[in-house]
Amino acid sequence: MTTAVGPPDTVPEERTAPRRLPFWVNQRLGLLLLVVALSVLFGVLRPAFLDQRLVLFPLLRDISTLTVVALAQMVALSVGHMNLAVGRMAAFGALFAGLGYDRLGVPMQVGLLLCLAAGAAVGALTGWLIARTGVSSFVVTLAMDFALLGLVSLLYSALTDDAAFTTHPSGIDALRSYSLADICAGPICGSPAVPQIAQFTVLAMLGLGFLYGSTRFGRELLLTGANPAAAELSGIPTGRRVVLAHTLSGLLAALAGFMAAAGTGTFRASIGDDFMLPSFLGAVLGGTLLTGGVVSVLGTLLGTALVGVIRKGLDLLGVGLESLNIYLGCVLLLALSADRIRAVVSYRKVVRST
Numbered sequence: 001m002t003t004a005v006g007p008p009d010t011v012p013e014e015r016t017a018p019r020r021l022p023f024w025v026n027q028r029l030g031l032l033l034l035v036v037a038l039s040v041l042f043g044v045l046r047p048a049f050l051d052q053r054l055v056l057f058p059l060l061r062d063i064s065t066l067t068v069v070a071l072a073q074m075v076a077l078s079v080g081h082m083n084l085a086v087g088r089m090a091a092f093g094a095l096f097a098g099l100g101y102d103r104l105g106v107p108m109q110v111g112l113l114l115c116l117a118a119g120a121a122v123g124a125l126t127g128w129l130i131a132r133t134g135v136s137s138f139v140v141t142l143a144m145d146f147a148l149l150g151l152v153s154l155l156y157s158a159l160t161d162d163a164a165f166t167t168h169p170s171g172i173d174a175l176r177s178y179s180l181a182d183i184c185a186g187p188i189c190g191s192p193a194v195p196q197i198a199q200f201t202v203l204a205m206l207g208l209g210f211l212y213g214s215t216r217f218g219r220e221l222l223l224t225g226a227n228p229a230a231a232e233l234s235g236i237p238t239g240r241r242v243v244l245a246h247t248l249s250g251l252l253a254a255l256a257g258f259m260a261a262a263g264t265g266t267f268r269a270s271i272g273d274d275f276m277l278p279s280f281l282g283a284v285l286g287g288t289l290l291t292g293g294v295v296s297v298l299g300t301l302l303g304t305a306l307v308g309v310i311r312k313g314l315d316l317l318g319v320g321l322e323s324l325n326i327y328l329g330c331v332l333l334l335a336l337s338a339d340r341i342r343a344v345v346s347y348r349k350v351v352r353s354t
Contacts, residue, residue: 032302041313065201068256074286076137077292090260091148093250095118096114098165102166108171115258153269168265197262221244286303310327
């Protein structure tokens with residue numbers, strides 16, 4: 001779903017509402033067609049691409065994790081901010097889960113709660129610093145990224161022998177290795193290629209879709225991003241909404257860190273090292289504006305899926321890591337250009353309709 005906040009309703013009654021764009025220029029539909037077309041193309045060029053257990057299962061597991069990462073960035077972008085510490089917040093949250101499993105022997109669910117609480121706390125601190133000092137989110141989150149990089153490394157060095165917690169609580173191996181079809185029978189369980197860990201992604205998407213589409217807090221977050229001055233004049237506590245956005249961003253980043261650790265089987269300091277680029281790619285390709293005020297939960301999933309399909313397909317075609325990063329960087333530049341074009345077009349439509 002795409003959620004946006006527009007200008008106040010000041011259009012005279014005699015004016016007609018602007019016409020909707022044709023369905024065939026819908027951005028989410030275009031992303032879906034691209035994902036399907038590229039999947040078919042890579043499947044033709046490399047039939048192994050369509051192998052459910054060896055290729056599609058790990059691909060969908062990675063997409064599930066990176067979608068949550070992109071959702072964490074999307075929440076920060078909704079208020080016109082960015083979160084450059086999304087990867088370190090993921091590592092920070094995963095640290096507490098691994099510590100709970102290794103030293104306290106807590107069940108998987110309790111460790112997950114510890115992870116989410118740690119992520120939400122560091123996110124709330126980041127948001128509070130931004131709201132309290134008025135310093136740009138770019139500067140604050142960059143500083144937080146460096147601070148967490150040192151802190152997480154020190155804690156792992158002090159608490160572990162090999163910079164990793166390897167204790168596996170009951171149920172976490174199933175998240176890594178089993179699909180939804182392995183826990184029930186019938187077509188309702190889906191394909192053997194859909195990992196169990198995707199349940200967290202679905203829950204995160206449903207929660208954010210409800211927040212931005214059906215609650216006052218969601219609308220206030222979007223209005224804060226679209227026009228902070230107008231939001232302040234409307235009585236919206238913009239400072240608190242900034243703290244809320246970064247708290248949710250930190251919580252989702254921590255959830256992604258837990259999912260990444262479950263996917264690899266270890267809780268280590270390097271979790272989240274490669275989260276930065278996918279977090280922006282998925283959100284921006286999906287339709288979220290960098291300037292705030294517009295988000296797309298479903299589009300974020302499709303944008304992340306597109307990046308994942310491109311990465312996996314080019315890898316099977318023998319493209320090296322360096323060339324792959326160049327291609328992904330070009331995709332991000334195109335996405336940012338499209339984001340700027342959408343902002344200009346949206347502004348001109350508002351001007352014409354007033």
